Amino acid sequence: MYRKEQYVFRKNQVYQAIIRNYTEADFQGLIGIQKRAFPPPFPSELWWNKDQLENHIKHFPLGALCVEIDGRIAGSMTGLIVDFDSSDPDHTWKEITDGGYIRTHDELGNTLYVVDLCIDPEFRGFKLGKELMNAMYEIVVHLHLERLLGGGRIPTYHKFSRTYSIEEYVHKLTAGQFKDPVISFLLQCGRTPVKAVKGYLEDKESSDYGLLMEWANPFRQKT
Structure with missing residues (x-):
């Protein structure tokens, strides 16, 4: 425990x-x-x-x-x-x-x-x-x-969904050009994006996307 x-x-x-x-x-x-x-x-x-x-x-x-x-x-x-x-x-x-x-x-x-x-x-x-x-x-x-994994909401994406694809918006978040209360927090915790999944959850603010983000175990040898 x-x-x-x-x-x-x-x-x-x-x-x-x-x-x-x-x-x-x-x-x-x-x-x-x-x-x-x-x-x-x-x-x-x-x-x-x-x-x-x-x-x-x-x-x-x-x-x-x-x-x-x-x-x-x-x-x-x-x-x-x-x-x-x-x-x-x-x-x-x-x-x-x-x-x-x-x-x-x-x-x-x-x-x-x-x-x-x-x-x-x-x-x-x-x-x-x-x-x-x-x-x-x-x-x-x-x-x-191997990792910690989870899907994060992207509650600011609905404001930009007509301007940027989800991949473009995630890139801007990781480049520090925009901030999102959930994704920016997860980045600060050491998580890195894996993939944005459409339909991950019902969430209008996120346009129904969830961003899978992982923390890879640094002690685990990749095979």
Whole structure:
């Protein structure tokens, strides 16, 4: 199981943080964070539910992470292992994560796949998303996996979709010519683009695209 204690900073103040695996005792708090992070008109059926969270700790408890600040749960990140074929990368979030229930988890897979990352709005500014991402990288190394992979929304793309193809827009993001709150954050976390997938999720802001981005295990020898 995973547990790490460290310090985090916000506005020159220092706080103690604990990153650990979440358990059934945390479910109510995790669902509350989802509600605060994604308030209406975000569909309530897309918030985590108890059955999904139970599946997370049943199928892959190591990949079910949360972060505490001063004893309060401030965010969570969930992953599963899949066998990713880089020659056939196209998929949807729903297909690969089983709609968030992760019954697609494959202990013999080669890739740690990001299901969700959510930070309580009250705790933004601590860079907790980056700390949770770093914890997932450590799990990749610990399990000798090839990569961390996940699809990121591109919420600014709808503003430019008539001007640039998705490939052109991603290039401009990686060149620093534009910024996107999701993709720029993932780039800052060390993730690199693999492919933009049409139909990855239903999201008008992203024009239904998801950008697959990976962090390759630097200790893993390529064969």
